[in-house]
Amino acid sequence: MSKLIEYSLSELVSKLQSQEITSRELTEAYIDEIESRNEDLNVFLTTTFDRAREMADASDSRIKAGQALSDLDGIPISLKDVVCTKGITTTAASNILKNFTPPYNATVWDKLESAGCVLLGKVNTDEFTMGGSTESSAFGVTKNPIDPTCVPGGSSGGSAASVAAHFCAGSIGTDTGGSIRQPASFCGVSGLKVSYGRVSRWGCMPMASSLDTVGPIAKTPEDCARMLQIIAGKDPKDSTTPEQAVPDYLKNLGDSISGMTFGIPKEYFTDGINPEVVSIIDSTKAIIENLGGKVVDISLPHTKYAISAYYIIAPSEISANMSRYDGIRFGHLGTEKESLEEIYSSTREEGLGDEVKRRILIGTYALSAGYYDAYYRKAQKVRTLIKQDFDNAFEKVDAILCPAAPTPAFKIGKNDGDPLLAYLEDAFTIPASLAGICGISFPVGFSKDKLPIGPQILCPAYTEERALQIGNQIYNAVHNP
Ligand code: GLN
Secondary structure (H helix, E strand, C coil), X not given: CCCHHHCCHHHHHHHHHCCCCCHHHHHHHHHHHHHHHHHHHCCEEEECHHHHHXXXXXXXXXXXXXXXXXXXXCCEEXXXXXXXXXXXXXXXXXXXXXXXXXXXXXXXXXXXXXXXCEEEEEECCCHHHCCCCCCCCCCCCCCCCCCCCECCCCCCHHHHHHHHCCCCCEXXXXXXXXXXXXXXXXXXXXXXXXXXXXXXXXXECCCCCCCCEEEXXXXXXXXXXXXXXXXXXXXXXXXXXXXXXXXXXXXXXCCCCCCCEEEEEHHHCCCCCCHHHHHHHHHHHHHHHHCCCEEEEECCCCHHHHHHHHHHHHHHHHHHHHHHCCCCCCCCCCCCCCCHHHHHHHHHHHHCCHHHHHHHHHHHHHHCCCCCHHHHHHHHHHHHHHHHHHHHHHHHCCEEEEECCCCCCCECCCCCCCHHHHHHCCCCCHHHHHHCCEEEECCCEECCCCCEECEEEEECCCCHHHHHHHHHHHHHHHHCC
């Protein structure tokens, strides 16, 4: 029999609701595991155990009285440390915010808290979510629980690792250019990147506002569906969330994918791709065919321009978003204060890491008069072409099957000092982010070094229920045949 902490969120939901276990018991089990392994893995930046115990007890009383707030009442979770939590330190893994305590909750945490979820703490990320390995965190890299010599991916590496290490039942991450899908793939868990606007971003620290999304990471696609059910929907505080109704994400999970057509984009199989990743795509394709799906080759011709466009658009928006960290209103105040300019420059010099500074510089340059048309506007035009590639493809196929990353989790330090190498790792996740569509990664197999590899399934904007259904069917074919 599995240990309590090894169960999926969905299994725990039924154990809690049937009162086979209590939330307090489950919370203590996670706390024990975190206490024994977090120092090594560096997943949590802040733990909230006292509060978690109180929340768990309150949840147990509700469940006992038949007054559960939702299916997720009593479920212990972690939050990426860019999700603001009232009264609880929220750092964005940056020295500039290392003592910052938000006076409000992000909508996503408000919703989960109102649903009865128990907060175990805040987890590591690349600084301000800029990166794909958690190595740019000011508080040290998180180690991959499957192989601690490797990165967990990023930027939501802490979220993925917290689930893979059995530190919690689910986590909230953010995905701007791949930061949910890639760490899910690296850690052997499931992660859903929602369509742009599907989940409120209010109270989550922004990176690139036209790309940022907030979503769940958990053991299975079904777990992600359960979390999405709580967090999706219109938020009056976030004008990018449309009125669009929130469907029942659990309803179709069990339906067969027989008759669906899947496209494999040939542009994703470039020279740099690891053959073991290709073989996972091949086995996923075989599973799909076994389940009655049809797999065809497709072309997304502008894929090769995605990295270039993203690394203009994202830094441009980053440079605008980061201007709020000036040392005056909140966060670290620099030591040199003779003039306003000195305050700004010493605050940022002392408070921000290299990757964040690099992106502010690139973005400020790309947006400056004379360069705006040549860089930012051009990149936005390319973005439109990339979006049209997907629109065209989705006229012929229901979903796209592709790798989530060119390699399995890589060794800590592999890309040290070479930002370009790190940017190339994002080639397979960035196009969907530019197009605003949704996608899911979930575990399918392992490399010969026993590193997990998850494929990526992409679906049109606002069809999360389809991505989750496909993910669930393939996941079950692999794990519960
Ligand atoms: N790795 C990508 C980057 O560095 C994506 C980051 C993200 O999605 N937050 O920009």
